[in-house]
Amino acid sequence: MKKILLVSLIVIIAFYVFKQMVYNPYMWKKAINNPEHKLQLGSFIFSKQRGPNGSQSIENKYFIFKVIEINGDYVRLSVIRQLSQKNKLLQSDFSTTKEAYRNLKQNIKKLTITPIIREDLYKEGASYTINDYLLGKYPSLAKSRYYFEDLSEDQKNLPVPADGFERQEYFSMLYSKQEIIKNAELVPWILNNSPNPELAPRLSKNIDLILN
Secondary structure, eight states, X not given: OHHHHHHHHHHHHHHHHHIIIIIHHHHXXXXXTSTTTOOOTTOEEEEEEEEEOSSSOEEEEEEEEEEEEEETTEEEEEEOEEOBBTTBOOOXXXXXXHHHHHHHHHHGGGSOOEEEXXXXXXXXXXXXXXXXXXXXXXXXXXXXXXXXXXOOGGGSSOOOOSXXXXXXXXXXXXXXXXXXXXXXXXXXXXXOSSSSOEEOGGGOEEOOEEEO
């Protein structure tokens, strides 16, 4: 009986290793070369992660990103979110629910998602909450409160700033194009007490799906 259990365990481990090391990379390489799943400006990136929920336990968290800039190996993402309604704030980490994540996988290309310039999210007390100012400037929000923070065209594809604070801002939500394409991972570029940016694999997130 013990031998049977041992053999079964070895088979399960071998299958898992094969899936992780051979099958999954093959399927990802196949997908990333398909126009529907190729990384490009405007792509939606779905990411499912496991992390703490604030009460000393672990749970799945679901995020959906929009690719808003590609500059060499730098890929800038913005989270797809919903504006809160007045006096009814949404969860602050900008993750979505399992049900909404599954639904958006099927319907995101049919949904109205409004690009909002970052500065507008704080005007007239907006603070990520829908109001008359945002509705007036972005009428599409009347159809759907889904949006992402966008950059104006003159803020995209710029060289890395010299100013320290601006450099920190520049590397916010910036990920490696190579790691996305080769390993299906969102590996961030960061400034780690150094003037030179570096990749931070310890902060990486798995990519579940890319959709165009």
